[in-house]
Amino acid sequence: MLRSSRVLIATASILLGLVFMFPLWRIELQAPQYPEGLGLLIKVSDITGVKPHDLQNINGLNHYIGMKTIEPDSIPELRFMPVFVAVMIAAGLLVAATGNRVLLYLWVGVFLIGSVAGLVDFWLWSYDYGHNLDPTAAIKVPGMTYQPPLIGSKQLLNFVATSWPALGGLAAMVSVGIGSLVAIGEWRRARKGAEATG
Amino acid sequence: MIRTTKFAMGLAAGVVTLLVAGCGGGTPIGGNGDAASAVYVAPGEYDEFYFFTSGGFSGQLGVYGLPSGRLLKQVPIFSQWAENGWGYSEETKAMLETSYGFVPWGDSHHPELSQTDGVIDGRWLFINENNTPRIARIDLTTFETVEIIEIPNSAGNHASPFVTQNTEYTVAATRFSVPTPQADVPIDSYKENFSGMLSFVKVADNGRMNIAFQILVPGYNYDLSHSGKGPSHGWSFFTSYNSEQANTLLEVNASQNDKDYIAAVNWMRAEECVANGQGERWASNYVHNYFDDRHIAVSDMENGTTVITPATCSDMVYYLPTPKSPHGVDVDPSGLLIAAGGKLAAVIPVHSFTKMIQAIENEDFIGEVEGIPILRYESIIAGEVKNPGLGPLHTEFDGKGYAYTSAFISSEIVKWSLETFEVVDRIDAYYSIGHLSIPGGDTREPWGKWVIALNKTTKDRYLPTGPELAHSAQLIDISGDKMRLLLDFPTVGEPHYAQGLPASLIKDKQVRIYPLDENDHPLATKTEAEARVEREGRNVHVYMTTIRTHFVPDNIEGVQVGDSVFFHVTNLEQDWDVPHGFAITGANTSELLLMPGETRTIVWLPTRIGVYPFYCTDFCSALHQEMQGYVRVSPRGSSVPISFNTP
Numbered sequence: 001m002l003r004s005s006r007v008l009i010a011t012a013s014i015l016l017g018l019v020f021m022f023p024l025w026r027i028e029l030q031a032p033q034y035p036e037g038l039g040l041l042i043k044v045s046d047i048t049g050v051k052p053h054d055l056q057n058i059n060g061l062n063h064y065i066g067m068k069t070i071e072p073d074s075i076p077e078l079r080f081m082p083v084f085v086a087v088m089i090a091a092g093l094l095v096a097a098t099g100n101r102v103l104l105y106l107w108v109g110v111f112l113i114g115s116v117a118g119l120v121d122f123w124l125w126s127y128d129y130g131h132n133l134d135p136t137a138a139i140k141v142p143g144m145t146y147q148p149p150l151i152g153s154k155q156l157l158n159f160v161a162t163s164w165p166a167l168g169g170l171a172a173m174v175s176v177g178i179g180s181l182v183a184i185g186e187w188r189r190a191r192k193g194a195e196a197t198g
Numbered sequence: 199m200i201r202t203t204k205f206a207m208g209l210a211a212g213v214v215t216l217l218v219a220g221c222g223g224g225t226p227i228g229g230n231g232d233a234a235s236a237v238y239v240a241p242g243e244y245d246e247f248y249f250f251t252s253g254g255f256s257g258q259l260g261v262y263g264l265p266s267g268r269l270l271k272q273v274p275i276f277s278q279w280a281e282n283g284w285g286y287s288e289e290t291k292a293m294l295e296t297s298y299g300f301v302p303w304g305d306s307h308h309p310e311l312s313q314t315d316g317v318i319d320g321r322w323l324f325i326n327e328n329n330t331p332r333i334a335r336i337d338l339t340t341f342e343t344v345e346i347i348e349i350p351n352s353a354g355n356h357a358s359p360f361v362t363q364n365t366e367y368t369v370a371a372t373r374f375s376v377p378t379p380q381a382d383v384p385i386d387s388y389k390e391n392f393s394g395m396l397s398f399v400k401v402a403d404n405g406r407m408n409i410a411f412q413i414l415v416p417g418y419n420y421d422l423s424h425s426g427k428g429p430s431h432g433w434s435f436f437t438s439y440n441s442e443q444a445n446t447l448l449e450v451n452a453s454q455n456d457k458d459y460i461a462a463v464n465w466m467r468a469e470e471c472v473a474n475g476q477g478e479r480w481a482s483n484y485v486h487n488y489f490d491d492r493h494i495a496v497s498d499m500e501n502g503t504t505v506i507t508p509a510t511c512s513d514m515v516y517y518l519p520t521p522k523s524p525h526g527v528d529v530d531p532s533g534l535l536i537a538a539g540g541k542l543a544a545v546i547p548v549h550s551f552t553k554m555i556q557a558i559e560n561e562d563f564i565g566e567v568e569g570i571p572i573l574r575y576e577s578i579i580a581g582e583v584k585n586p587g588l589g590p591l592h593t594e595f596d597g598k599g600y601a602y603t604s605a606f607i608s609s610e611i612v613k614w615s616l617e618t619f620e621v622v623d624r625i626d627a628y629y630s631i632g633h634l635s636i637p638g639g640d641t642r643e644p645w646g647k648w649v650i651a652l653n654k655t656t657k658d659r660y661l662p663t664g665p666e667l668a669h670s671a672q673l674i675d676i677s678g679d680k681m682r683l684l685l686d687f688p689t690v691g692e693p694h695y696a697q698g699l700p701a702s703l704i705k706d707k708q709v710r711i712y713p714l715d716e717n718d719h720p721l722a723t724k725t726e727a728e729a730r731v732e733r734e735g736r737n738v739h740v741y742m743t744t745i746r747t748h749f750v751p752d753n754i755e756g757v758q759v760g761d762s763v764f765f766h767v768t769n770l771e772q773d774w775d776v777p778h779g780f781a782i783t784g785a786n787t788s789e790l791l792l793m794p795g796e797t798r799t800i801v802w803l804p805t806r807i808g809v810y811p812f813y814c815t816d817f818c819s820a821l822h823q824e825m826q827g828y829v830r831v832s833p834r835g836s837s838v839p840i841s842f843n844t845p
Contacts, residue, residue, distance in 0.1 A: 061746075064819075
């Protein structure tokens with residue numbers, strides 16, 4: 001591995017540390033009677049409101065449409081994700097230290113799979129909340145489901161739900177992006193080297 | 199009569215002017231500008247100022263926005279307020295306790311905003327109660343009365359609660375002199391037995407009030423007050439009338455002397471005398487009510503005040519002779535001029551603080567009353583404002599070198615110069631103006647944009663509403679050379695006085711919810727799982743929660759005729775502007791309004807068997823109408839056990 005590649009991988013690993021400091025995703029809810037807005041922050045190990053009581057208030061409103069209560073303690077991903085991220089940081093630093101290409105490919109591969117799995121899991125989670133509604137709910141609108149979008153805005157009854165990656169999520173994307181580019185670069189260089197010597 | 203006619207014609211001309219301007223929509227006549235746009239606050243936008251008006255005989259406080267004149271809130275203080283349970287709920291009843299027992303009504307008079315360095319600081323608002331002497335403190339983050347202290351050895355607490363420049367003290371004084379301490383004496387022994395009392399109430403850093411000392415003074419009627427500022431900091435001024443000491447038909451008998459007095463009190467000197475032990479400890483009983491840190495009102499029966507007299511503490515009180523039953527006493531922003539509203543006088547006398555100090559040093563006295571030296575009028579006067587209108591009452595200042603005095607009889611505001619003491623402008627008030635208010639107009643730094651006339655007579659200003667009419671306020675622009683009337687707006691009760699402050703001082707400090715995890719109410723129910731009903735003898739305690747859109751419990755059985763049912767209701771909401779209400783059939787108390795995170799208790803005395811509904815009274819959500827429950831009431835001695843449902 002080039003010295004510059006190793007520096008980039010070390011940078012990407014450290015960048016990934018931002019995931020522990022900033023939320024991954026942000027879901028904003030706007031409605032006429034909520035000019036101040038409500039919002040959820042999806043963090044690596046927790047789900048919280050944007051403001052102190054937002055989560056409780058969103059849960060309170062969701063009970064009208066029969067949505068399950070969002071209870072961070074009962075979501076296993078929030079226990080698994082921080083371990084995965086910590087391992088990825090450590091492994092990334094190991095790749096940078098050893099300069100081993102095979103380790104690099106492995107690291108990038110696991111990182112990519114983990115990221116995609118995370119997004120799919122997030123989508124499935126929000127699908128479940130938005131679709132599996134209590135049949136005794138007070139407000140039932142035929143054909144209406146309440147899954148917020150992964151990215152972008154969607155009208156859900158009186159609320160406009162807007163979902164975007166937050167700083168932690170963006171850091172993870174940049175990190176996996178750097179890793180992938182470095183891996184591609186190293187792979188090309190290795191192939192050229194092999195052709196030259198072959 | 200000629201004067202009246204002229205005014206009437208002026209008024210008629212004014213109306214015509216407005217009509218023409220209104221129809222034409224063009225350039226207003228007489229340089230009046232566009233009054234409508236000057237007071238227009240677009241939907242969704244905020245007023246620039248909060249304006250606090252005394253509720254007078256309502257006992258409460260009105261809160262308005264300026265310049266729109268929109269009513270934002272009424273704050274219950276001295277009168278029970280069934281609308282939210284103030285004075286009915288178990289947690290607030292104690293606020294209306296006095297040494298006379300529970301007093302359900304009061305007469306609020308003068309809102310006074312707290313100050314730091316002579317400038318309004320937005321911490322608290324104080325307001326006096328005239329009838330059963332008291333002072334209340336309102337927290338400006340919750341707009342809630344948090345403390346009421348009774349003033350003993352006083353009667354008619356009118357010259358109150360004006361603060362010193364750092365809110366070291368708020369004051370109280372006797373408008374109706376009485377035997378002090380109270381005694382069973384003939385009323386016509388007034389001259390021998392009746393006294394006044396000037397009380398200084400210390401305000402702690404956290405706002406808590408306590409009566410520091412009281413000054414026993416001759417039995418006149420102490421009417422209004424203001425404290426010195428800047429160079430005159432350390433002094434307080436109280437007007438008095440009835441130096442004749444009449445005890446009957448005061449309208450004639452108390453209007454005979456050419457001059458009455460302003461009492462100038464050196465309160466720093468009073469502090470020294472108290473510290474030197476020159477005070478006398480009186481066994482004065484009074485009640486002090488306040489919210490404790492659990493947000494529950496408690497009453498302390500206090501005993502004893504320190505009373506000092508001018509005779510035993512020299513250099514403390516001086517009398518400034520002032521023409522004809524002075525009403526207001528107002529200190530200009532420099533702290534050097536003291537204007538008096540001699541309500542029957544032909545001039546506005548303006549005393550000079552500097553000259554007053556000189557006269558005291560020169561012992562330029564013309565007499566003495568009960569140890570109080572009387573200064574020579576001619577030696578202390580800075581100037582007299584001639585032709586100030588009839589019945590001058592109160593003066594406020596714009597911070598730009600002008601004073602504005604209300605004239606009750608001629609129904610006008612008179613603007614005069616603090617340099618020349620000449621009248622420079624006048625404007626009619628509709629009708630019979632009492633107090634007037636410029637935001638910050640009694641402080642070192644007024645916001646001299648508007649003066650608000652607080653009128654005593656309304657007559658034809660609004661659509662008529664039977665014999666009882668709302669009082670009327672008028673917003674008048676004072677930003678230019680000429681005053682111009684912008685807006686009439688009706689007010690609640692009788693706003694004797696009012697004060698305003700820029701919204702930016704307190705707007706962002708407003709409490710939106712009470713955090714449930716800081717709710718220390720011993721009877722709070724913080725989760726639905728803890729909701730329950732318990733019988734203790736003839737008392738049934740219901741520990742109830744509210745959240746959109748249900749009560750827990752909502753079916754209660756086992757209550758019997760003759761029980762006292764205590765509903766301890768906790769609003770579990772932690773969302774902005776989601777109060778819930780609680781009301782039950784036949785309650786002889788009131789409803790409850792519960793702010794998010796708050797616990798309040800109301801007592802219900804079921805008198806008949808049956809099943810009685812209770813419900814939420816504050817439209818809370820789409821399913822508000824479903825927010826209800828039932829209590830089953832069985833005959834006394836019934837075997838139906840206490841039962842209730844939880845989720």
